[in-house]
Amino acid sequence: MNANPAKRQKSTKIIGTHNGTFHCDEALAVFLLRQTPTYAHADLKRTRDEAVLSTCDIVVDVGAIYDEAKQRFDHHQRGFTEIFGHGFDTKLSSAGLIYKHFGKEIIADRFQLPSEDQKVDLLWLKMYREFVEAIDAIDNGISQYPNDVEPRYRSRTDLSSRVGHLNPPWNVPTDAQAIDTRFLEASNLTGTEFLQRLDYYATAWLPARDILVQSISDSEHLTKPPGRIILLNQFIPWKEHLFELESTGKVTKDFIYVVYPDELAGSWRIQAIPVASQSFESRKALPEEWRGLRDDELSRVSGIDGCIFVHASGFIGGNKTKEGALKLARIALDK
Known part of the structure; x- marks a missing residue:
């Protein structure tokens, strides 16, 4: 250097x-x-x-x-x-x-x-x-605070x-x-x-962006009309890239769910896309009747085998298989 x-x-x-x-x-x-x-x-x-x-x-x-x-x-x-x-x-x-x-x-x-x-x-x-x-x-x-709000704590560890x-x-x-x-x-x-x-x-x-772009193209057949679910065959940090691609008009803003593997747990996740990159509000949360349920009870209510959980807020859920997670996503779109 x-x-x-x-x-x-x-x-x-x-x-x-x-x-x-x-x-x-x-x-x-x-x-x-x-x-x-x-x-x-x-x-x-x-x-x-x-x-x-x-x-x-x-x-x-x-x-x-x-x-x-x-x-x-x-x-x-x-x-x-x-x-x-x-x-x-x-x-x-x-x-x-x-x-x-x-x-x-x-x-x-x-x-x-x-x-x-x-x-x-x-x-x-x-x-x-x-x-x-x-x-x-x-x-x-x-x-950093436009209204000069007093911060709750001080940090002196920044560069x-x-x-x-x-x-x-x-x-x-x-x-x-x-x-x-x-x-x-x-x-x-x-x-x-x-x-x-x-x-x-x-x-x-940056490589995550390329993977996301390709995954969006590969996912078009998953729903009719296309462009509602994004299937990722490996986990990537997708959220920031998706909103940037949407803001520049390179992809539509019609996507609702992202399905991806949880490689540590050996299962699959379905995540609702938020209304904005830092928002806790989803474009379409998972169905209310699924929220807070787990395992067999969730499988019974949803009618899909292998369910693991749906978060109480409905922003994320899990299934043991990719096929199960995709079924959750497809059914949730229609509810």
Whole structure:
């Protein structure tokens, strides 16, 4: 990850950022720049001296200038209102600025994909939503609670807090070199977590989308009219992908149930699709007369052998076989 200057190749490129107390946003911004071919082996100067910063090839989080052409990426200046776009309206920090301009390049290079590949776009947006946006918001002092409701508990285990804790305590004497060393540790921390999350989304989250798309196509014959039940022959995290595909018009919003294997239990599940991705309300819950029943009693009432349970709210149920779970789904559609 080239966090240690002694281990990096010599480079004529220089990244500039401010010295003194550091934050998560510029720690991540520096790491991200070092994932690009241009700045992979760049040296780092931490200073607020404008004369020194003017000698740097790129400057982040200091200097009161945002100008891509000049490679200046600060967000503290009066009148700065840059956002990521694409439905996001959180004001950017230096992390978001660097990610907005260099993120696709980093992702494409890491997975050896063409920059115009749709997967690059999906991962770029996913990583902003799940990783970078919170760093932008915290650094800019944007409350997670729009109405300033007092939270019921405090959390200081987020990435921004952990970076903050790497700064020397106020009452411990230190010097600039020691703080610079701690900054490199912070940059490595943010970058390690960024790449771990990115790798997960690329190798686990994104393949689930492809499986879901294929499963939707393969499930058309299950009902008349088609497009009511999705059969998955292996469990995948399907919910977020389904709502995204629906929102873009790539699939209809007619699906009611998803049937999939519970591989740990060796049985099958039927789950009602919620009305929204974070909602507890189902588009069509399993029949009221099944809810809260189990085993033989549920099989008797439903008329389907091998039943295991139906949750009291009707959002999920189980059967010992795929055929039994599909029967539950088909009957539930007509009730």
